[in-house]
Amino acid sequence: MYNILICDDERDIVSALRIYLSAEGYRIFEAHTGKEALDIVAGHEIHLILMDIMMPEMDGISATAKLREASNVPVILLTAKSEDSDKILGLNIGADDYITKPFNPAEVVARVRSQLRRYTNLGGMVKREAHFTIGAVEMDDDEKTVCVDGEPVSLTPLEYNILKLLMESPGRVFSSAEIYEKVWKDVALGSEGTVAVHIRHLREKIEIDPANPRYLKVVWGQGYKMEKDKGVGRI
Numbered sequence: 001m002y003n004i005l006i007c008d009d010e011r012d013i014v015s016a017l018r019i020y021l022s023a024e025g026y027r028i029f030e031a032h033t034g035k036e037a038l039d040i041v042a043g044h045e046i047h048l049i050l051m052d053i054m055m056p057e058m059d060g061i062s063a064t065a066k067l068r069e070a071s072n073v074p075v076i077l078l079t080a081k082s083e084d085s086d087k088i089l090g091l092n093i094g095a096d097d098y099i100t101k102p103f104n105p106a107e108v109v110a111r112v113r114s115q116l117r118r119y120t121n122l123g124g125m126v127k128r129e130a131h132f133t134i135g136a137v138e139m140d141d142d143e144k145t146v147c148v149d150g151e152p153v154s155l156t157p158l159e160y161n162i163l164k165l166l167m168e169s170p171g172r173v174f175s176s177a178e179i180y181e182k183v184w185k186d187v188a189l190g191s192e193g194t195v196a197v198h199i200r201h202l203r204e205k206i207e208i209d210p211a212n213p214r215y216l217k218v219v220w221g222q223g224y225k226m227e228k229d230k231g232v233g234r235i
Contacts, residue, residue: 002116003045005029007037007060008052008078013101017050020105021112034063041067042185043157045141048116050108051095052078053086061090068094070185074115078103132167134228137206137215139167148206158183159202162195166216166226175223199224 004026006017011032018028029044031037035058037049049067053060064075077090077098087098096115099108130141136149141164146153155163161183165174174182180191199218203210217227 001025001027002047003027003029004112005031005037005040005046005049007031007034007049007055007063009033009055010052013052013078016105017108020108024109024112026112034058034060034066037063038066038185041071041073042183043161044144046073047119048074048076048112050076050078050099050112053090054080061086061093064090064095065093072119074119076111076115132164134167134170134226135215137163137167139164146206153205155202155205158198159205162198163202163206163216163226166224170226170228173219173223173225179224195224 004021006014006021006028007030008014008017009032014030014032018030022028029040029046031040033055034051037051038058040046041049051060051064058066060077064077067073067075074096075090075094077087077095078101079087079090079098080101090098096118097111099111132139132141138147138150139145144160146155146160146163162179165179165182166172176192176195177188179195180186180188184191184194199216200210203213203216206215207213215226216224218224
């Protein structure tokens with residue numbers, strides 16, 4: 001199943017697009033500003049974005065430019081007929097296509113299929129492992145769930161993404177700066193304290209003894225790692 005993010009400050013348009021694309025079997029995420037779109041991309045695997053140009057807080061051009069710093073996910077701009085210069089700018093900074101409002105539902109579906117097909121054929125989308133198990137800690141990235149000894153654990157989005165990063169590469173040490181840049185999608189300036197706080201909260205949720213962690217360990221002076229444990233879990 002492909003995950004599609006629809007970003008438009010006009011909620012009626014988002015609702016209409018959701019109906020059209022859900023009927024085709026796509027899983028839909030919704031945002032109403034460019035910043036919301038970037039936050040969703042940071043926390044979920046998104047395969048295509050329908051991005052409005054004119055939005056409050058962060059417009060679609062700025063959001064696409066920021067997105068292109070780290071991702072090649074297809075972006076289809078949603079534009080008004082009067083926004084020709086913005087269409088050209090959007091394509092120049094990395095958008096893949098555009099659809100002019102008011103749009104034909106069949107055209108939207110066709111454009112989405114075309115971009116997903118191109119993205120897949122060119123190798124832009126790599127199927128990633130969705131299930132991780134380290135000792136008693138289990139993560140299902142399709143369902144966005146974490147269990148310890150079979151019991152569900154409630155994590156914040158940031159805690160979840162930190163844990164996912166570490167579980168994807170057990171044994172690898174990630175510095176605080178690396179964790180911050182990959183999870184927060186921002187420059188790591190003075191990030192050590194922020195990361196340490198979230199690591200502490202994460203330990204409190206997945207470790208039986210957070211002061212003596214079995215899984216999420218610190219490598220002094222270097223960073224953090226998820227260490228595989230062959231024990232029987234928390235009990």
